[in-house]
Amino acid sequence: MSRGTFLVVGATSTIGRCVARRLAAEGCGLCLTGRDPEELAAVAADIAVRCGRPPLAVPLEARDFGSYPALMDACGAIPGGLAGAVITWGMPEDPLARTDPAATAQVVEVNLTAPALLLEWLADRLGPGSCLAVLSSVAGDRGRADTRLYGAAKAGLNVFLAGLRAHCDRRGIRVLTVKLGRVDTRLSFGLAGAFLAISPESAAKAVVRSLRRGRGTVYIPGWWRWIMLALRSLPEGLFRRLPR
Amino acid sequence: MIWKPERLAGWGNHPSQLCRVARPERLRELRELSVAPGGTLAWRGLGRSYGDASLNAGDGVVLLGRLNRFREFDPSTGLLECEAGASLADIIACFLPRGFFPPVTPGTRAVTVGGAVACDVHGKNHHRDGAFSAHVSELTLLTVGGQLLRCSRREHPDVFWATVGGMGLTGCIVTVRLALQRVSSAFLTVVQRRTADLQQTMQQLATLDAEHRYTVAWVDGMAGGRSLGRAVVSGADHASGAPAGRGPLSPPAHRRGTVPFPAPNWFLSPTMVRGFGALRYHRSADGARYLADFDAFFYPLDSLAHWNRLYGRRGFLQYQFVLPEATALEGMTRVLETLHRAGHPPFLAVLKRLGAAGEGLLSFPRAGYTLALDLPVGPPELFALLRRLDEEVAFRGGRVYLAKDARLAPDLFRAMYPQLPAFLALKERLDPDGRLATSLSRRLGITA
Numbered sequence: 001m002s003r004g005t006f007l008v009v010g011a012t013s014t015i016g017r018c019v020a021r022r023l024a025a026e027g028c029g030l031c032l033t034g035r036d037p038e039e040l041a042a043v044a045a046d047i048a049v050r051c052g053r054p055p056l057a058v059p060l061e062a063r064d065f066g067s068y069p070a071l072m073d074a075c076g077a078i079p080g081g082l083a084g085a086v087i088t089w090g091m092p093e094d095p096l097a098r099t100d101p102a103a104t105a106q107v108v109e110v111n112l113t114a115p116a117l118l119l120e121w122l123a124d125r126l127g128p129g130s131c132l133a134v135l136s137s138v139a140g141d142r143g144r145a146d147t148r149l150y151g152a153a154k155a156g157l158n159v160f161l162a163g164l165r166a167h168c169d170r171r172g173i174r175v176l177t178v179k180l181g182r183v184d185t186r187l188s189f190g191l192a193g194a195f196l197a198i199s200p201e202s203a204a205k206a207v208v209r210s211l212r213r214g215r216g217t218v219y220i221p222g223w224w225r226w227i228m229l230a231l232r233s234l235p236e237g238l239f240r241r242l243p244r
Numbered sequence: 245m246i247w248k249p250e251r252l253a254g255w256g257n258h259p260s261q262l263c264r265v266a267r268p269e270r271l272r273e274l275r276e277l278s279v280a281p282g283g284t285l286a287w288r289g290l291g292r293s294y295g296d297a298s299l300n301a302g303d304g305v306v307l308l309g310r311l312n313r314f315r316e317f318d319p320s321t322g323l324l325e326c327e328a329g330a331s332l333a334d335i336i337a338c339f340l341p342r343g344f345f346p347p348v349t350p351g352t353r354a355v356t357v358g359g360a361v362a363c364d365v366h367g368k369n370h371h372r373d374g375a376f377s378a379h380v381s382e383l384t385l386l387t388v389g390g391q392l393l394r395c396s397r398r399e400h401p402d403v404f405w406a407t408v409g410g411m412g413l414t415g416c417i418v419t420v421r422l423a424l425q426r427v428s429s430a431f432l433t434v435v436q437r438r439t440a441d442l443q444q445t446m447q448q449l450a451t452l453d454a455e456h457r458y459t460v461a462w463v464d465g466m467a468g469g470r471s472l473g474r475a476v477v478s479g480a481d482h483a484s485g486a487p488a489g490r491g492p493l494s495p496p497a498h499r500r501g502t503v504p505f506p507a508p509n510w511f512l513s514p515t516m517v518r519g520f521g522a523l524r525y526h527r528s529a530d531g532a533r534y535l536a537d538f539d540a541f542f543y544p545l546d547s548l549a550h551w552n553r554l555y556g557r558r559g560f561l562q563y564q565f566v567l568p569e570a571t572a573l574e575g576m577t578r579v580l581e582t583l584h585r586a587g588h589p590p591f592l593a594v595l596k597r598l599g600a601a602g603e604g605l606l607s608f609p610r611a612g613y614t615l616a617l618d619l620p621v622g623p624p625e626l627f628a629l630l631r632r633l634d635e636e637v638a639f640r641g642g643r644v645y646l647a648k649d650a651r652l653a654p655d656l657f658r659a660m661y662p663q664l665p666a667f668l669a670l671k672e673r674l675d676p677d678g679r680l681a682t683s684l685s686r687r688l689g690i691t692a
Contacts, residue, residue: 012270038272049338
């Protein structure tokens with residue numbers, strides 16, 4: 001992988017900061033964004049200590065669409081341009097707010113609208129050989145009762161990414177759909193089935209590896225591909241009856 | 245904040261208790277949690293204290309390992325500021341290639357900096373460099389009121405000395421400023437001496453202390469009678485070079501094994517143990533000199549993940565105490581003889597000479613000798629026996645190490661830690677409602 005500069009969007013999430021550390025350890029330059037200024041400063045300081053050069057840190061809130069141009073300007077000023085970007089945005093649904101229009105819009109915006117919009121900006125600015133990796137979820141592969149809205153938004157994101165991949169292919173930009181299985185972060189803390197979860201560090205390692213040479217859709221860990229293949233081929237009537 | 249019920253244990257797997265567990269991933273979450281009403285709170289890093297220091301039966305335990313970021317490093321002085329959830333393993337991985345190493349390290353690198361401060365851990369260089377706290381210039385403490393208190397030897401020194409060695413009972417250690425030591429090699433030059441009995445072992449430790457930065461004695465715990473306390477004593481210093489063909493700061497990567505599940509309880513039987521101890525003793529040549537990488541010298545047990553499972557589901561106790569120089573030989577002979585006679589010879593026994601005590605109110609280290617013994621959890625008689633040993637230790641002016649302890653009684657604890665009243669007064673001031681408690685603090689009568 002070129003040791004250029006990578007943009008990590010959502011670098012204050014647990015996976016985001018692990019991805020940033022991993023890239024820094026490999027000698028890459030970094031531009032980090034995060035919503036919480038205190039956390040963003042903490043992650044940026046950590047990276048600066050680890051690799052000896054401070055990253056660019058740009059406060060960014062996913063749903064503040066008007067702030068994207070400022071981020072693009074900041075990235076445009078990076079010498080040599082961006083070698084790639086990792087987008088870690090994601091937001092689970094609140095089952096208690098299913099009839100709240102604002103909450104519903106928020107889930108769709110953070111999981112689908114915001115990444116779609118930001119990726120359009122980025123795709124116009126990246127050069128050949130660069131890579132866009134977007135964290136999605138296996139929840140987008142099949143509709144489930146408890147994650148129906150989140151899954152729908154991620155499914156929409158997956159389709160968008162397939163389309164963007166076709167659009168960017170001729171220009172030599174790789175677009176990766178990274179479908180994460182369960183990772184041991186705040187989202188899965190305390191949920192049943194935690195034994196399936198992998199550590200955020202190993203998830204980040206796999207994300208960076210696929211940045212280097214992944215193509216199309218990547219499952220992390222890899223065996224989720226076969227589980228999801230099996231689950232997708234089940235008739236819906238049968239899928240519904242699976243234990244949760 | 246999400247709380248989930250989970251059965252937790254210390255490294256000794258005894259006791260194991262059902263607690264409510266939360267894991268903040270952002271500083272804001274930690275602050276919110278510390279002021280939210282509810283039950284009592286305990287802090288837990290990597291869970292390497294042996295007994296119940298990081299447990300809170302039926303109540304809240306907060307995992308701090310995710311708050312592990314480095315904040316600032318000055319390569320000209322070696323001063324590192326980091327969040328308390330950073331581990332010594334993180335520090336070594338990041339800074340050894342740049343020629344820095346933790347100033348003090350316990351026998352495992354899988355401890356957090358916060359835990360090292362809260363237990364005021366010591367290492368093989370205590371006789372020269374003091375305990376961990378001697379290298380901490382400043383820390384920030386999150387009090388139960390949600391206030392971030394910056395403490396050092398000058399700023400809130402009373403809080404600083406109560407927090408150092410204070411077992412997490414004064415507040416949550418959030419950041420620590422630590423002076424790393426400069427090293428020019430990841431290797432150590434080691435000399436080794438074999439001794440015939442406890443008296444020789446102690447003499448040898450004192451002799452090597454004068455010449456070497458690191459010293460330690462691996463005692464053959466199974467040898468009794470005239471060989472009681474025979475040991476392999478090592479002295480070591482940071483090397484300046486490396487074996488041929490290696491960069492001085494790039495030690496070999498070791499293969500790591502793991503113990504995938506708890507062994508059956510009979511696995512570490514006295515016969516096995518006797519064989520192992522004798523083998524280790526006889527295989528070590530007297531007067532040997534060699535170059536060891538830091539991993540092999542400081543962390544021999546880290547190469548086997550989950551080695552505590554070798555003791556089976558019953559778990560084990562580590563009995564570590566210190567005795568003043570004047571009473572150490574007699575006291576330790578008594579302790580070892582008593583264990584032998586009762587049929588509980590220790591599997592692992594490590595002897596170390598300590599330098600002068602620091603100022604931490606509940607810090608363990610004080611001048612003298614410290615002996616650490618691993619004992620499988622056994623019948624109730626074992627606990628009664630250890631109570632008698634506690635009395636020996638207290639009577640001879642020594643104390644038991646809280647980070648290792650799972651069973652000390654409150655009366656003997658008070659006798660061993662004379663600065664407890666000062667600690668309690670400060671605890672009352674910082675935490676008047678008693679929000680911070682652990683299973684250990686309740687057992688020892690520090691909290692209600």
